[in-house]
Amino acid sequence: MRICLAASAGGHLSQLLRLSHSWKDYEVFWITTTTVVAEKLCAFGRVYTVGESNRQHLIKVIKALLRCTKIIFTEKPDIVISTGAAVGCVTCFLGKILGAKIIWIDSITNVEQISLSGKMVRYIADLFLVQWPELAEKYHNVNYEGTVI
Amino acid sequence: MIFLTVGTQFPFDRLVRTVDEVCENGFREEIFAQIGDTSYKPRNFKSVASLSKNMFDEYMKDASSVISHAGMGVITMALDNKKPLLVIPRLKKYGEVVNNHQVAIARKFEKLGHILSAYNVEELPGKLQQLKTFVPKIRENQAQAVANRIARFLQSLTNEPVR
Numbered sequence: 001m002r003i004c005l006a007a008s009a010g011g012h013l014s015q016l017l018r019l020s021h022s023w024k025d026y027e028v029f030w031i032t033t034t035t036v037v038a039e040k041l042c043a044f045g046r047v048y049t050v051g052e053s054n055r056q057h058l059i060k061v062i063k064a065l066l067r068c069t070k071i072i073f074t075e076k077p078d079i080v081i082s083t084g085a086a087v088g089c090v091t092c093f094l095g096k097i098l099g100a101k102i103i104w105i106d107s108i109t110n111v112e113q114i115s116l117s118g119k120m121v122r123y124i125a126d127l128f129l130v131q132w133p134e135l136a137e138k139y140h141n142v143n144y145e146g147t148v149i
Numbered sequence: 150m151i152f153l154t155v156g157t158q159f160p161f162d163r164l165v166r167t168v169d170e171v172c173e174n175g176f177r178e179e180i181f182a183q184i185g186d187t188s189y190k191p192r193n194f195k196s197v198a199s200l201s202k203n204m205f206d207e208y209m210k211d212a213s214s215v216i217s218h219a220g221m222g223v224i225t226m227a228l229d230n231k232k233p234l235l236v237i238p239r240l241k242k243y244g245e246v247v248n249n250h251q252v253a254i255a256r257k258f259e260k261l262g263h264i265l266s267a268y269n270v271e272e273l274p275g276k277l278q279q280l281k282t283f284v285p286k287i288r289e290n291q292a293q294a295v296a297n298r299i300a301r302f303l304q305s306l307t308n309e310p311v312r
Contacts, residue, residue, distance in 0.1 A: 101306055108221060111254055132257075148292040
């Protein structure tokens with residue numbers, strides 16, 4: 001079973017790393033945004049970087065999307081686990097196209113509502129976790145197990 | 150020493166300037182600041198634009214308390230290091246951030262007793278005084294429980310036939 005771990009560098013990635021206990025015994029590869037973190041991640045598996053992208057820079061988004069597509073269609077993961085943000089969202093949808101199971105952990109920074117990425121991924125996720133109990137009450141098919149920070 | 154940090158991505162002059170003014174008006178405590186690439190230079194305490202990861206960790210460890218924006222990275226580090234933390238959330242109306250999520254985070258963590266927060270510059274002097282005696286509530290996370298839930302889900306998949 002091959003797992004794709006997808007997260008933007010920074011807070012999203014550090015939250016995914018805090019869950020290493022769940023995925024460390026599987027074959028994993030990473031999709032993240034910058035090479036700066038590659039050294040830390042390569043201890044666990046292959047690392048792919050697709051660059052930073054946000055809604056303000058369309059060209060960067062397209063580049064990252066193409067890069068993610070190539071990676072996912074080459075690696076064909078059985079599972080995608082992501083904490084966000086945009087890169088995680090894109091990876092989840094691409095993975096789903098190939099039949100992968102999708103696990104989404106919404107970042108702890110989403111206090112009053114789930115993230116924009118999370119709102120989209122919610123429809124395709126097989127396991128969707130939030131880190132505030134109020135959010136689990138607010139949305140269907142959303143579970144709360146606790147916080148990672 | 151109070152460690153003031155604005156994070157690595159953007160400067161946060163509103164915070165640096167306000168703390169500088171508070172010092173100007175007689176706040177007597179040593180401050181060291183990491184202020185980003187910014188035009189405003191504080192006159193009442195030492196500052197640098199950026200710090201290496203190692204140096205950042207050192208200052209965090211040595212600090213008696215921390216002042217920062219309400220970024221999750223620095224909140225996490227302060228909690229992990231059990232440091233009293235005072236945040237000012239970055240606000241969208243000043244172009245400091247793309248949305249007001251930092252306000253929501255600050256409110257939540259303040260309510261839970263983990264940090265202090267000033268929601269505008271007027272509140273800052275008073276909160277700085279509070280910071281001297283503030284004892285943050287230790288945060289217990291449930292990373293293990295969350296990881297277990299994911300592990301159980303993964304385990305259930307391996308029992309399914311391979312596609």
